[in-house]
Amino acid sequence: DGGITQSPKYLFRKEGQNVTLSCEQNLNHDAMYWYRQDPGQGLRLIYYSQIVNDFQKGDIAEGYSVSREKKESFPLTVTSAQKNPTAFYLCASNDPFAGEEYGYTFGSGTRLTVV
Amino acid sequence: DAKTTQPPSMDCAEGRAANLPCNHSTISGNEYVYWYRQIHSQGPQYIIHGLKNNETNEMASLIITEDRKSSTLILPHATLRDTAVYYCIVRVKNAGGTSYGKLTFGQGTILTVHP
Numbered sequence: 633d634g635g636i637t638q639s640p641k642y643l644f645r646k647e648g649q650n651v652t653l654s655c656e657q658n659l660n661h662d663a664m665y666w667y668r669q670d671p672g673q674g675l676r677l678i679y680y681s682q683i684v685n686d687f688q689k690g691d692i693a694e695g696y697s698v699s700r701e702k703k704e705s706f707p708l709t710v711t712s713a714q715k716n717p718t719a720f721y722l723c724a725s726n727d728p729f730a731g732e733e734y735g736y737t738f739g740s741g742t743r744l745t746v747v
Numbered sequence: 748d749a750k751t752t753q754p755p756s757m758d759c760a761e762g763r764a765a766n767l768p769c770n771h772s773t774i775s776g777n778e779y780v781y782w783y784r785q786i787h788s789q790g791p792q793y794i795i796h797g798l799k800n801n802e803t804n805e806m807a808s809l810i811i812t813e814d815r816k817s818s819t820l821i822l823p824h825a826t827l828r829d830t831a832v833y834y835c836i837v838r839v840k841n842a843g844g845t846s847y848g849k850l851t852f853g854q855g856t857i858l859t860v861h862p
Binding site: 636667672673674675676677720722724735736738739740741743 | 781783788789790791792793796834850851852853854855
């Protein structure tokens with residue numbers, strides 16, 4: 633089945649360490665997105681990519697980095713510069729040329745905890 | 748993108764219709780209304796979208812007022828599995844009909860369906 637796979641589901645990081653969250657999709661979608669969700673809050677956009685080798689900052693990009701070397705992959709690195717990284721991270725993708733009824737497809741998320 | 752206002756929480760009895768309101772009084776003529784829902788600790792799921800006409804699909808109905816300043820998502824026969832956070836989002840569909848760009852999530856409405 634087509635979809636988005638995020639790994640790992642749970643991740644623990646020590647303060648001062650960088651950590652990379654994986655996001656892979658087999659939907660052949662051009663656009664991919666990373667969102668952060670804090671308890672009781674909506675989603676906030678970190679980075680997005682409309683095409684391979686191109687990406688744009690979202691609303692809260694500080695302390696994060698991404699790459700888009702392949703269409704199906706959009707990894708997110710949480711760097712030590714991110715002061716409050718504990719959160720639920722969601723990856724999404726969409727086909728910009730498809731009908732709106734296909735919407736955005738989200739992964740099942742990675743819960744990152746700083747210990 | 749226009750800002751939306753939703754009640755923080757609502758209750759509904761199983762088998763009854765759930766009517767979730769959304770105010771978007773600053774919506775522009777080219778902005779669509781989208782509804783997504785998020786079941787606990789999962790990624791959001793697309794439900795329905797519309798521009799100015801009422802819409803219905805296998806999941807829900809969307810009623811948009813004539814002035815487009817508000818809308819209502821209707822789940823006709825709510826089940827326990829419909830318990831989730833429901834997000835109302837308004838967004839411009841890009842030129843050429845493509846759908847790049849972020850979805851701006853507010854805090855949504857927590858819908859609790861009880862037996």
